[in-house]
Amino acid sequence: MAKRDYYEVLGVKRDAADDQIRSAYRKLARKYHPDVNKAAGAAEKFKEATEAYEVISDASKRRTYDRFGHAGPAGEPFAGGRTYTWRGAPGRETPMDFQEVFGGLGGGLAGMSLEDILAALGGGRRGGRVQPRQAGADLESHLTLDFLEAARGTTTTLRLQGQDVAGRATQESITVRIPAGVGEGSRVRVRGKGAEGSGGRGDLYIVTHVREHPYFRREGNDIYVDLPISLSEAALGAKVDVPTLDGMTTVTIPPGSPSSRHMRLRGRGVAAPGGKDRGDQYVVLRIVPPPRVSARGAELLKEFEAAERFNPRADVPWK
Numbered sequence: 001m002a003k004r005d006y007y008e009v010l011g012v013k014r015d016a017a018d019d020q021i022r023s024a025y026r027k028l029a030r031k032y033h034p035d036v037n038k039a040a041g042a043a044e045k046f047k048e049a050t051e052a053y054e055v056i057s058d059a060s061k062r063r064t065y066d067r068f069g070h071a072g073p074a075g076e077p078f079a080g081g082r083t084y085t086w087r088g089a090p091g092r093e094t095p096m097d098f099q100e101v102f103g104g105l106g107g108g109l110a111g112m113s114l115e116d117i118l119a120a121l122g123g124g125r126r127g128g129r130v131q132p133r134q135a136g137a138d139l140e141s142h143l144t145l146d147f148l149e150a151a152r153g154t155t156t157t158l159r160l161q162g163q164d165v166a167g168r169a170t171q172e173s174i175t176v177r178i179p180a181g182v183g184e185g186s187r188v189r190v191r192g193k194g195a196e197g198s199g200g201r202g203d204l205y206i207v208t209h210v211r212e213h214p215y216f217r218r219e220g221n222d223i224y225v226d227l228p229i230s231l232s233e234a235a236l237g238a239k240v241d242v243p244t245l246d247g248m249t250t251v252t253i254p255p256g257s258p259s260s261r262h263m264r265l266r267g268r269g270v271a272a273p274g275g276k277d278r279g280d281q282y283v284v285l286r287i288v289p290p291p292r293v294s295a296r297g298a299e300l301l302k303e304f305e306a307a308e309r310f311n312p313r314a315d316v317p318w319k
Contacts, residue, residue: 003070006052014066018057019166025053136197140205145178147213151223151245151270153180160204164196181221181271182208215243221270221279227263228288229253242283244268251283259287 007014010024031037032046056062141158160172176190186208194202217224227242237255241248244265251263262282269279293301313319 004048006056006065009048009052010056021053021057025049025057134197135199136195136202138202138205139194140207142207142209143178144209144211145182146211147216147218148245149178150182150208150210151180151216151218153182153271154178158206160193162195170196176206178206178208179271181273182210183218183270184208184210216245218270221272223269223279223281224284225281226284226286227251228286229257231287231289234259234285234287244281245270253285257285259285261285 007016010016010021010028012020012024016024028049029046032042032049034043034046037046054061055065139160139162141160143156143158145154155175155177157173157175160170160174162170162172164170172193174190174193176188178188182188188206188208190204190206192201193204215225223245225243227240229238229240232238233240233253234257235255237257238253239250240253241250245268249265249268251265253263262284265281265283267278268281271278290297
């Protein structure tokens with residue numbers, strides 16, 4: 001019966017790269033190796049795949065095969081006449097006639113156990129079982145965000161540089177959604193964007209750093225902002241506009257408000273992890289006296305002091 005084309009046996013194109021040929025043979029070796037497959041015909045299929053791999057994985061022999069086919073140069077076939085004994089577990093030696101496997105490899109892959117073959121091709125076995133393919137390593141990327149980007153969440157594009165399993169440099173641009181509420185040192189996981197491995201890619205962890213804001217401060221999931229008010233606003237009360245993460249809003253300052261008073265705006269803080277609840281915002285009152293007082297203003301302040309007779313140090317603890 002005519003022999004099948006080696007590329008057809010392995011299921012690869014004639015211009016397949018070395019790693020594609022190696023990967024195709026690894027799959028067939030796992031499937032048909034006598035150590036793991038006792039079905040009728042499996043040994044012959046393994047023999048056929050091994051013969052094909054031993055020819056087209058060798059650059060020189062591959063060129064000869066591509067030019068002359070199975071006949072080889074001058075009409076001489078690649079193979080000699082050899083019989084190999086498969087060394088499996090005790091009592092499982094299986095004689096196999098690899099008469100068409102050329103002898104230049106001293107037996108090539110034909111006399112190797114599945115463990116040896118997979119180890120040579122980047123796999124292996126432990127405890128009699130084929131090792132699972134290993135995912136690539138997890139990677140870290142550091143990202144600096146503006147305060148509001150971290151608080152509100154944002155979408156950003158990252159350019160990743162790495163290596164594939166063959167050691168070749170790779171570049172990739174990915175778009176990542178940064179959830180609301182990340183802080184300094186938060187880690188955002190992006191699945192399947194880590195290093196390449198035989199069993200797939202690892203994960204990418206984005207470590208966030210946050211720039212300071214001109215007037216917002218963050219403590220946990222709460223936001224703080226200082227609000228300067230005048231003497232009269234503190235004494236008489238007032239309505240004043242203040243900034244929040246969601247835009248401007250108006251707060252009502254009660255009459256007689258002291259400096260450093262905290263006014264709470266519920267649910268106006270940063271989103272908690274998972275995006276469920278938000279923290280609060282605190283407006284911290286700061287009474288600011290005028291830098292200069294006119295003569296008329298001074299008179300009015302003296303009249304006010306005389307009328308109210310208020311002593312701010314009446315309850316100090318050192319009295």
